[in-house]
Amino acid sequence: xxxxxxxxxxxxxxxxxxxxxxxxxxxxxxxxxxxxxxxxxxxxxxxxxxxxxxxxxxxxxxxxxxxxxxxxxxxxxxxxxxxxxxxxxxxxxxxxxxxxxxxxxxxxxxxxxxxxxxxxxxxxxxxxxxxxxxxxxxxxxxxxxxxxxxxxxxxxxxxxxxxxxxxxxxxxxxxxxxxxxxxxxxxxxxxxxxxxxxxxxxxxxxxxxxxxxxxxxxxxxxxxxxxxxxxxxxxxxxxxxxxxxxxxxxxxxxxxxxxxxxxxxxxxxxxxxxxxxxxxxxxxxxxxxxxxxxxxxxxxxxxxxxxxxxxxxxxxxxxxxxxxxxxxxxxxxxxxxxxxxxxxxxxxxxxxxxxxxxxxxxxxxxxxxxxxxxxxxxxxxxxxxxxxxxxxxxxxxxxxxxxxxxxxxxxxxxxxxxxxxxxxxxxxxxxxxxxxxxxxxxxxxxxxxxxxxxxxxxxxxxxxxx
Ligand SMILES: *Cc1c(COP(=O)(O)O)cnc(C)c1O
Numbered sequence: 432x433x434x435x436x437x438x439x440x441x442x443x444x445x446x447x448x449x450x451x452x453x454x455x456x457x458x459x460x461x462x463x464x465x466x467x468x469x470x471x472x473x474x475x476x477x478x479x480x481x482x483x484x485x486x487x488x489x490x491x492x493x494x495x496x497x498x499x500x501x502x503x504x505x506x507x508x509x510x511x512x513x514x515x516x517x518x519x520x521x522x523x524x525x526x527x528x529x530x531x532x533x534x535x536x537x538x539x540x541x542x543x544x545x546x547x548x549x550x551x552x553x554x555x556x557x558x559x560x561x562x563x564x565x566x567x568x569x570x571x572x573x574x575x576x577x578x579x580x581x582x583x584x585x586x587x588x589x590x591x592x593x594x595x596x597x598x599x600x601x602x603x604x605x606x607x608x609x610x611x612x613x614x615x616x617x618x619x620x621x622x623x624x625x626x627x628x629x630x631x632x633x634x635x636x637x638x639x640x641x642x643x644x645x646x647x648x649x650x651x652x653x654x655x656x657x658x659x660x661x662x663x664x665x666x667x668x669x670x671x672x673x674x675x676x677x678x679x680x681x682x683x684x685x686x687x688x689x690x691x692x693x694x695x696x697x698x699x700x701x702x703x704x705x706x707x708x709x710x711x712x713x714x715x716x717x718x719x720x721x722x723x724x725x726x727x728x729x730x731x732x733x734x735x736x737x738x739x740x741x742x743x744x745x746x747x748x749x750x751x752x753x754x755x756x757x758x759x760x761x762x763x764x765x766x767x768x769x770x771x772x773x774x775x776x777x778x779x780x781x782x783x784x785x786x787x788x789x790x791x792x793x794x795x796x797x798x799x800x801x802x803x804x805x806x807x808x809x810x811x812x813x814x815x816x817x818x819x820x821x822x823x824x825x826x827x828x829x830x831x832x833x834x835x836x837x838x839x840x841x842x843x844x845x846x847x848x849x850x851x852x853x854x855x856x857x858x859x860x861x862x863x864x865x866x867x868x869x870x871x872x873x874x875x876x877x878x879x880x881x882x883x884x885x886x887x888x889x890x891x892x893x894x895x896x897x
Contacts, residue, residue, distance in 0.1 A: 461503040463881055465856040465888075466514040472497045473511025494860060495853050502529035505874045505881055507858065515853075516885055519860045520872045523683070523715045523827070526742035526784075527793060528874035533783045534745035541779035548775075550579070551768040557778030561743075564785040565753045568724040571733035576759040578752045579773030583714035583740035584612025586750040587677065589767065590736050591616065593754065594675035594708035597761040601636075602673035604664050604707070606643035608685030608864055611677065611712060620677065622685060623864050639668040643682070644690035647820050647831060648838055653693030660694075661701050670705040675736075680727040683715030686863030687829035687870055689822050695730040702735075708758060710736040714750075715827075718742030719788045719875060722797040722825035729824060745784045749777035793875040797825035803879050804828050804871055807886035815893045817844055828871040829862055840867035844896060851892035857885055 472480065472495070479498045498510045505528065507515045520526060527534070541557065550558050562577035569575055578593075580586055591603050603620065611617040618628040619635040628634055641663040642649075644656035651659065664673065680695060682688040702709040711734035716726035718739060727734055736754035743749050748771075752759075787793065805821060808830055812818040819833040832841045832848075845866050849859045862870040873882070 461501065461506050461508060461514070463504055463506055463878065464514060465506075465516050465884055467856045468513055469511045471495075471513065471515075471854050471856070473509065473513060475510040479510065495858060497853075497858075504528035504531070505877045513856060516857045516881060516888075518871050518873050518885055519858055520742075520874060521746070522741065522860065523718075523720060523872045524741045525746050526718050526720055526872075526875055527745055527787050528876045529746065531745050531783070531787060531876075533787050534747075534780045537783035538745075538747060538776050538780045541776045545775055547771075549770060550773045551765075555775050555778075557775050557782060558773040561749075561751065561773070561778045561781045561785075562753075564782065565737075565739065565751050568785075569733070569737055569753065570723070570725075570728040572755075574756045575737075575753050576756050577754075578759070578767050579778070580750040580752065580769055581748045581771050581774070581777075582612070582750050583712075583738070584614045584617045585769070585772075586714060586738040586740050586752050587611045587617045587620065587712060588614055589752045590677065590710045590712075590738050590754075591675060593752065593758060593762055593767070594710065594736065596766070597708060597758045598674040598706060600672055600674040602668045602675075603638045604668060604673050604676040605638060605640055606660070606678060606682070607640055608643050608645065608682050608688055609640075609677070609679060609712075610682070610684030611679075637672075639664060639673075641667075643685075643688065644694040645686075645688050646691045647822075651691060653691035653695075654697060656691055657694050657697030657701070660698060670701075670707065673705070673707045675708040675710050676702050677710045677712055679712045679714075679716060680725075680730055680732075681716045681721065681824060681827060683870075684862060684864075686831065686868045687823050687827060689824065690730075695727070695732050699732045699734070708735045708754075710734065710738065712738045714738055714740040716824075718784070719793050719797055720825055720827045720872070721823075722794055722801065724788070724794070726824060726827070743784065744777045744781040747774075747777040747780045749774065749781055788875075791876070796875045799879075800873055800875065800877055800882065801825040801828060803882045804873070804886075807882065808871075808889075811886070811890060811893065814890070815897060817841055817893075817897060823871075826871070826873055826875055829868040831863070831868045833867065840865040842866035845869055847896035848889070848892045851895045852888055855888045855891060857888045857892075859889075 476498045480496045566575045605620045611620040616635045641660045711727045740750035808821040816835040820831045862868040
């Protein structure tokens with residue numbers, strides 16, 4: 432594997448970044464290798480961090496204040512010339528890799544044609560193409576229709592809005608450990624008050640939080656956990672007051688929690704029996720990451736509404752609300768939309784993402800990457816007893832870090848391992864309401880060799896931290 436060297440190579444262009452680079456050529460020129468030329472963060476990054484402190488509030492926090500100059504596929508090049516392996520992808524956004532050539536080409540072509548008319552003024556084809564792709568992507572669904580917005584939180588807001596319109600009910604049910612965004616409604620829907628809702632009240636009304644399925648901690652079968660969730664909601668909310676149940680099939684920020692078998696089908700059945708709209712928030716788990724376009728497919732559930740964002744447009748902002756025609760059609764003309772929703776450049780990029788998934792069989796690649804990572808992480812688990820569990824699906828994986836022999840999270844160890852990996856040029860991210868895990872969201876084009884390097888760095892990081 433590539434060792435960190437001190438060879439000063441590939442210094443970035445002028446610090447102020449005056450000239451717009453010819454992106455595809457530059458991206459392709461970045462070798463898929465880890466290479467450090469300074470400490471992390473380097474001097475240029477530290478300088479920028481000082482400038483930033485004067486003009487950006489601390490509420491906008493950066494996990495690793497390494498300033499990025501450019502990136503391609505799995506490698507981020509910082510302003511000091513360090514080549515860092517990105518195992519986060521901007522939290523599952525650059526799912527098919529940074530500056531994917533096809534995405535860059537499609538977005539560039541669209542930039543030169545038209546960048547904005549407002550779909551609700553004068554429409555354009557790429558929006559319709561994305562809606563067609565999404566309709567085809569939900570296994571078992573027919574005739575689903577799509578509204579496009581800009582962000583995951585907007586997707587959640589609109590999913591709730593559409594479900595309320597359809598049912599005429601106010602209640603929104605969510606699960607413990609959930610994360611749905613940082614707008615006023617979604618910050619109420621999150622499990623964690625801090626940092627997302629604390630001090631920003633009043634919070635939204637009619638949001639009900641129910642226990643989830645968390646097999647490592649609750650030891651319940653899917654049927655038992657579902658019975659608990661349902662009993663809780665019937666008691667605290669009342670089924671007939673619920674417009675929707677919003678569920679991440681695999682909880683993302685919550686810790687990559689995979690529910691026990693049968694949990695989601697039982698919830699979906701209860702929703703169906705009670706006229707509650709079942710909304711799958713696939714913002715993090717979706718877009719091919721788990722080995723199917725949407726992860727819910729692997730749980731055998733056909734959701735009424737699917738929310739997508741993060742990975743949908745290869746790094747450009749776009750979000751989809753895709754649902755049953757009878758539900759989606761209930762909103763009056765003008766009731767749905769927004770100035771930038773379904774921007775043509777983002778839509779062109781999203782079409783390229785769908786085409787890349789098909790062309791390069793990225794569903795199978797997600798499975799390959801998942802298998803390679805799982806084997807390596809399981810080997811590390813045998814070596815480091817703090818790794819309580821290796822879990823996930825496809826290329827959405829996490830390890831949970833507990834104090835050995837207990838169910839007590841070891842957030843300090845998580846932080847030390849992530850820091851030690853960053854010092855060695857691997858960008859990792861924690862996960863979980865108690866910071867009890869480390870998540871892996873690699874590019875679906877990451878090679879086995881690069882994965883092996885990530886795993887060897889992780890091994891070193893654990894050895895240096897336990
Ligand atoms: C990130 C995320 C959101 C919010 O998306 P934004 O684009 O940050 O608004 C919503 N739901 C889930 C599951 C997410 O992971």
